[in-house]
Amino acid sequence: MDTIPTPFRVDSLPQPRIRNAEKRDAAEIAQIYHQATQDGLATFESFLASPDERERWVEEHRGRFPLLVAEWSGRLLGWASLSPYPIRPHIDGVVEMLIYIDRDFRRHGVGRELMRALQVAARESGHRKIIGRFVVHNDAGRTLCRQTGWREVGVHLKHMYLDGRWQDMVIVEYLIPENLK
Numbered sequence: 675m676d677t678i679p680t681p682f683r684v685d686s687l688p689q690p691r692i693r694n695a696e697k698r699d700a701a702e703i704a705q706i707y708h709q710a711t712q713d714g715l716a717t718f719e720s721f722l723a724s725p726d727e728r729e730r731w732v733e734e735h736r737g738r739f740p741l742l743v744a745e746w747s748g749r750l751l752g753w754a755s756l757s758p759y760p761i762r763p764h765i766d767g768v769v770e771m772l773i774y775i776d777r778d779f780r781r782h783g784v785g786r787e788l789m790r791a792l793q794v795a796a797r798e799s800g801h802r803k804i805i806g807r808f809v810v811h812n813d814a815g816r817t818l819c820r821q822t823g824w825r826e827v828g829v830h831l832k833h834m835y836l837d838g839r840w841q842d843m844v845i846v847e848y849l850i851p852e853n854l855k
């Protein structure tokens with residue numbers, strides 16, 4: 675998939691270009707993730723820590739498991755990915771979403787653009803459901819999901835250790851009706 679046309683405009687930024695990530699994006703992708711760690715909003719504390727791990731992770735996200743980036747003027751504004759959903763027994767057609775926007779570019783509609791593009795990519799890849807999970811106090815994540823057709827499934831209590839304490843985690847899902855037949 676090349677550049678994906680999206681129906682939403684970014685208010686105070688020119689329209690970012692949304693494209694598949696490439697290996698050269700790995701460092702910026704990790705940097706944006708690291709910001710969310712600092713903000714207490716990232717779910718995997720040691721994720722994308724080493725250069726090798728970053729590049730491997732970008733390379734793994736091809737085909738049915740895309741990694742999209744929003745780029746403007748040569749700079750990455752954010753990224754969104756679909757990964758296999760790690761539960762047992764394995765359920766085909768269900769994938770997990772991650773989305774992270776550079777701290778300097780949040781609240782400009784970039785997350786919504788990327789989310790819409792990711793939903794299109796998931797549909798085109800034949801998946802029937804996307805799962806997301808994040809800390810319960812993540813108002814931005816919850817609002818973005820509400821606006822883009824996700825359903826809140828429920829809340830796991832005291833589920834993950836973040837910022838020095840056990841935190842509740844909200845689970846969200848997005849069904850893709852075209853692939854449910």
Ligand SMILES: CC(C)(COP(=O)(O)OP(=O)(O)OC[C@H]1O[C@@H](n2cnc3c(N)ncnc32)[C@H](O)[C@@H]1OP(=O)(O)O)[C@@H](O)C(=O)NCCC(=O)NCCS
Nearest residue numbers: 773774775780781782783784785786808813814815817818
């Ligand atoms: C969640 C996140 C991806 C949203 O991206 P974004 O580009 O800032 O979101 P958008 O600008 O597209 O906003 C979408 C809607 O959410 C709302 N929103 C954004 N940030 C918000 C906040 N902190 N509190 C409440 N609402 C918020 C926006 O106002 C907008 O609604 P509106 O159109 O009615 O104004 C971004 O905040 C982020 O990267 N957070 C850290 C990582 C994370 O939490 N990821 C989600 C879990 S994987």
